[in-house]
Amino acid sequence: MGSKRRYIFLAAWLIFLMLPIYWLLMMSLKTNQEILSTFTLWPENLTVANYVKIFTDPTWFPGYINSTLYVAMNVVISLTVALPAAYAFSRYNFLGDKHLFFWLLTNIMAPPAVFLLPFFELYQSVGLYDTHIAVALAHTLFTVPLAVWILEGFMSGVPKEIDETAYLDGYSWPRFFITIFLPLIRSGVGVTAFFCFMFSWVELLLARTLTSVEAKPIAVTMTRTVSASGLDWGLLATAGILTLVPGALVIWFVRKHIARGFALGRV
Amino acid sequence: MEKREYQWAWLMVLPVVLVVAFSAIMPLMTVVNYSLQDIFGPNSRFFVGTAWFTEVLRDPALHGALIRQLLFSAAVLLIQIPLGVGLALCLPKKGPWVSVSLVLLALPLLVPWNVVGTIWQVFSRPDVGFAGVILNGIGFDYNYTGDSLDAWLTVLVMDVWHWTSLVILLCYAGLQAIPDAFYQAARIDGASRWAVFRFIELPKLKGVLLIAVLLRFIFSFRIYAEPFVLTGGGPGNATTFLSQSLTTMAVGQFDLGPAAAFSLIYFLIILLFSYVFYLTILNMDREG
Known part of the structure; x- marks a missing residue:
């Protein structure tokens, strides 16, 4: 060609x-x-009447804030728990490590439709229904395994000699991890955050099931634009366009690493 | 790289296990519970054994959904994998256009899944949509809300629009990892474009392609929001796939027992496929 x-x-x-x-x-x-x-x-x-309407109407605008809030919580939780775990998987053998890794991956594979009702009951019973943290936690079901998978790929690319030298120099593990190791896999952390953002931002089924009013995501508000006079196409389109903006911004920030990130750090 | 045996590493993975177990194990146990009982109320439930499983496995509506699902996933893989590889080969290797192309390619992946449905709804409606109006204008009798074949093709094109970028980006990353020296050697040997692809690029792409097939299979196999918004599963049930039948059963009709049994079978199919792939990927890591 x-x-x-x-x-x-x-x-x-x-x-x-x-x-x-x-x-x-x-x-x-x-x-x-x-x-x-x-x-x-x-x-x-x-x-621009449609845009004005969305930014001023209290039934619309909070949807964006809700979505942004639970996505941000999800990214923070996912990275915090996934970083040490990914390090363990990339550096050590331990009892059941391979099985544990596969079990984590199965959660990415589980169709969310399977969990709808049990999730509703679970979060209802612990009093988290219709809160941002509920959606953030529910989304960790697939963002955490994904984060571990990607970070493990990036961490395995860092030579082990670096760890050993640091220990010989008298670094404790937390100090070594934060001051030496994290800066080395900076781009991996960025890419991982991007993926957590992406999968939490695009998911709707669980977010819709776990919220009603207080934490209702924007994508759910959109599905309720049918009014008595039929669909308000202009408003629907505007809401759709506005859901693309955060994604587009985030892609722009990680554009240099995006290709490697999609290969889960494995090339 | 030899890994060290170190059982305390469990402490490092413990937070992950706890967070994921909270969202995974308890709901899964609930599903197992439902699938084995007939529940009328909080205090009246009966153990029914495998009755729900037998019922679900014999349900013709679910057979239909499963066949449609398999056809859909097969079509998705057959179209998107070759197309993705081809487009990845077309991407420039360096220069200012790389970033622009990558950002544009990634954009559909960050659209919320129901908004994907909305976009294609307003794009292909025969009355207000760009594609709908144009197709009808040049003489096609196109109406995805009325004609099964049109609906099917629209859902398929929508999925190609939505997800092919994932394959492209994966393959592009794989291609980037090939050292220039390989291409120079091929040029010296006078290798044809096809030979370069077959003997240099394709072997390097094997790893990322496995990930691509795995991810595309999983995500196409559990597709829900996009066709739900676009066609609502219709016309009739022409575009009703597994997730949608399941959701209708569990939330719409509140048939918890059969829905739970169905969920477990559904999950097992995905699991089985993924396990085979996981083993393949592990083996390749060991060899390469």
């Missing part, structure tokens, strides 16, 4: 990826009347 043909293929693919998002963006800037009556590639009467 000549390099020109390669780039044409790639460009066509990127256009295919962007076209639905472009359409959503345009729809968010149109009036409902225009959406329903005419087919226009560009809004005739450009309006």
Whole structure:
């Protein structure tokens, strides 16, 4: 394949990826009347009324704050528990390590639909129903195993001699881990945080089951835009566009490491 | 690298075990409980043994969902894996366009799953959608809410849009790890483009491709929110996959026993497949 043909293929693919998002963006800037009556590639009467509505309406805006809050909690919890565990998996053999690792991975594989009812009952019974921490904890079911998996990949790339030299120099484990080891796998930590963010941000089924009012995520608010007069397309599109913004920002920050991160640190 | 035997390492993994066990083991035990009992209320429950399992395994609606699910996952793998490899080979290796392409590629992966459904809904509706209007304009009778085949193809294209980037990014990472010297050697030997792919790139991609197939299988096998928003499983039940049948059963009809039995069977299928893959990946780590 000549390099020109390669780039044409790639460009066509990127256009295919962007076209639905472009359409959503345009729809968010149109009036409902225009959406329903005419087919226009560009809004005739450009309006930001939908955006104003979302940022001022108390039924909409808190949804974004709720989502951001539980995602942030999830990232912090996941990284805190996964870092030492990943270190253990990458450096030591211990009783049942392989089985434990596979058991962790099975939790990424479990279809969330399987756990809906039990989760509801569990969090109801411990009094965490409809709190941010409940969603954050529920999402650790797949973000923690994923974090361990990715971090273990990155940590295994660091030569063991570094650990041994540090111990010989009289470093304690916590001091060595924080001042020497963590800086070495900085990009791995960033990539892991990105993945925890990603999987917690896109998940809806568990988040919807575990919340009702106080911690309701934005994606759930969106599914309830059907009003008496039918679907409010413009508003729906606007809410959709706004859910893309945090993801886009986060990708931009990790763009240098993203490819390696997707390979789970294993290349 | 030889690992050291060290049982105290358990202390380091303990927090992970506790956090995950809280969310994994207790709910799983609840599911097992449900699957073996008939529950009428808090104090009236009967042990029914494997009755629910037998019922679920004989349910024709679930057979339909399972067949649709297998077809869907197979189609997803057959399209996305070759397409992903091809597109990864098209990505520039360095230069300013690398970042731009990567960011654009990753964008669909960060769209909340139900919003993916919304995007494709507003994109392909015959009345307000870009693709819907254009397809009908050039003479296709396209309506994904009315025609089973259209609905199927729309869900499939949506999934290709949503997830092919994952395969591309994985393969791209694999390709980046190939030293330039390999390509130079191939050039000196006068190797064809195909030979370079077959004998240099493909072997290096084996590891990441296994991860890609595993992840794509798992995520396609438990797909729920995207088709639910787009088609609601219809028309009829043409796009009703396993997760959706399960959710309807458990939350819609409140048939806890059969739903729990179904959950366990569902989970076991995924587990079995993944275990085979896990062993393969472990073996490869050992060899390579």
